[in-house]
Amino acid sequence: MNFDELFDDLYPGLHRYCARLSADADVAEDVAQEAFVRLLERKVQGEPARLRAWLFKVATHLIRDQVKIRENRWRLLEENPVLPHAHAPPDEVVERREREGMARRALDSLDERDRTLLLMREEGFAYREMAEAVGVQSTSVGTLLARARRRFGKAVEEIEGESLKERIHEGAS
Amino acid sequence: MKGHPEEGLLQAYLDGEVSESEHVRVAGHLMGCAACNRTLDELGGLAAIAGSALAALETRRPDVEAARWRVRREAATRRRRAEATGWGAGLRRRVAVAASFFLLFGVGVAAAMPGSPLRSWWDAREPAGSPVVSAASAPEDAAGPTEVGVGLELRDGALDVAFSAVPAGVGIEVTLVDGDRAAVFAPEGAHFETGSGRIHVEVGTVRVEAGSVRVEIPRNSINGVVRVNEAIYLEVVAGDLSFPGPPPSTTGDVIRFEVPAAGTPGGTDG
Numbered sequence: 001m002n003f004d005e006l007f008d009d010l011y012p013g014l015h016r017y018c019a020r021l022s023a024d025a026d027v028a029e030d031v032a033q034e035a036f037v038r039l040l041e042r043k044v045q046g047e048p049a050r051l052r053a054w055l056f057k058v059a060t061h062l063i064r065d066q067v068k069i070r071e072n073r074w075r076l077l078e079e080n081p082v083l084p085h086a087h088a089p090p091d092e093v094v095e096r097r098e099r100e101g102m103a104r105r106a107l108d109s110l111d112e113r114d115r116t117l118l119l120m121r122e123e124g125f126a127y128r129e130m131a132e133a134v135g136v137q138s139t140s141v142g143t144l145l146a147r148a149r150r151r152f153g154k155a156v157e158e159i160e161g162e163s164l165k166e167r168i169h170e171g172a173s
Numbered sequence: 174m175k176g177h178p179e180e181g182l183l184q185a186y187l188d189g190e191v192s193e194s195e196h197v198r199v200a201g202h203l204m205g206c207a208a209c210n211r212t213l214d215e216l217g218g219l220a221a222i223a224g225s226a227l228a229a230l231e232t233r234r235p236d237v238e239a240a241r242w243r244v245r246r247e248a249a250t251r252r253r254r255a256e257a258t259g260w261g262a263g264l265r266r267r268v269a270v271a272a273s274f275f276l277l278f279g280v281g282v283a284a285a286m287p288g289s290p291l292r293s294w295w296d297a298r299e300p301a302g303s304p305v306v307s308a309a310s311a312p313e314d315a316a317g318p319t320e321v322g323v324g325l326e327l328r329d330g331a332l333d334v335a336f337s338a339v340p341a342g343v344g345i346e347v348t349l350v351d352g353d354r355a356a357v358f359a360p361e362g363a364h365f366e367t368g369s370g371r372i373h374v375e376v377g378t379v380r381v382e383a384g385s386v387r388v389e390i391p392r393n394s395i396n397g398v399v400r401v402n403e404a405i406y407l408e409v410v411a412g413d414l415s416f417p418g419p420p421p422s423t424t425g426d427v428i429r430f431e432v433p434a435a436g437t438p439g440g441t442d443g
Contacts, residue, residue, distance in 0.1 A: 011235065011241070012235060019233075020230045026354075029235065029240070032240070033244050037251070041248055100229050103226040104230060107230070118227065119227070121188070122224065127185065127188070139181075141181075142180075142183075142190065143184070145188070146183075146184040149223050150219055152219075153219045153222045153223065
């Protein structure tokens with residue numbers, strides 16, 4: 001597989017992962033592209049699966065650095081909502097934004113390692129690759145992932161509950 | 174299996190991340206343990222909740238081709254920079270400096286010797302007037318000039334891109350891209366000015382290579398204009414695209430213009 005084929009195959013997934021992890025479309029684009037630039041610069045070789053793991057690991061570290069500097073992710077999301085369809089009907093847009101906002105808040109309530117593990121698993125990575133990206137033993141990933149999912153599920157539940165309460169309150173007033 | 178498997182092992186079992194022997198052991202335990210089956214169900218439910226919630230984090234579809242192009246360009250730029258400032262280049266510079274020093278030293282010694290032809294030439298030189306300094310052109314980078322660019326987030330879909338002092342024959346490439354960002358790239362040395370929804374680039378006398386003057390315009394722009402040397406080349410009015418200037422050639426989402434010579438329609442008259 002040549003570089004162009006590899007890029008076309010892996011870039012959309014890496015971009016999605018970066019956008020979900022950083023909550024910032026611009027950061028996602030910059031980071032995903034920077035990871036590929038480094039792949040070319042360092043002449044990293046190997047099977048596509050290995051290169052994919054390498055790219056995600058680099059992107060995870062780059063986003064970690066970005067997040068340390070920029071702690072205004074929620075503000076940026078509000079200013080630049082990441083929308084998949086430009087011409088969706090308004091109700092649909094509102095509902096989708098609400099769902100997205102809740103998922104984002106739940107994800108933001110987790111620590112960085114939990115977020116990375118959840119998102120990497122969603123992208124189909126094996127425990128061994130996830131372990132390498134977050135710097136733990138692969139035998140610990142099952143426990144850490146179970147905890148991360150439990151925390152995330154609880155956060156989603158709480159945020160949904162708050163949203164429902166707000167709606168009831170708005171309806172009553 | 175003695176005792177209940179740990180939650181992490183059940184999670185790994187659920188995710189298909191256990192060895193064959195572990196799989197057999199856990200499966201055997203699950204046959205007779207209601208508590209672990211409940212935990213397994215709970216873990217499965219949490220995985221489904223996570224998957225469904227994370228799917229709500231939709232992201233805009235990236236323009237893969239444009240991204241690939243940027244990556245290749247950035248990698249090439251860094252490679253050129255590294256070559257220009259690397260050990261080899263540094264060594265070459267030091268050798269050149271040392272050679273110049275010895276040459277000047279040698280010339281100085283020869284000129285100082287009585288009766289030497291250099292001494293005669295030095296003595297006979299015209300003494301009056303200030304020394305004439307010829308304007309030496311900067312050495313050209315053999316690898317070609319690097320590009321610079323600016324990006325602009327369009328809040329209301331309106332964009333005004335103006336190029337000035339673009340020499341005839343230069344190709345200008347406009348690409349329609351997804352998203353809300355416009356971008357303009359030009360060779361290093363071009364002068365950029367940006368404002369709200371506005372980018373002005375003065376190309377001036379910088380060396381321009383084919384395809385090195387480029388514009389990216391969001392596909393969903395509502396109003397926009399690309400002007401070259403004050404002539405309108407591309408116009409978007411209420412979302413409709415038109416080309417009032419020289420006729421472009423198009424390939425997919427890429428629109429190419431060539432700046433005509435002075436005197437021709439849309440040409441550089443001033």
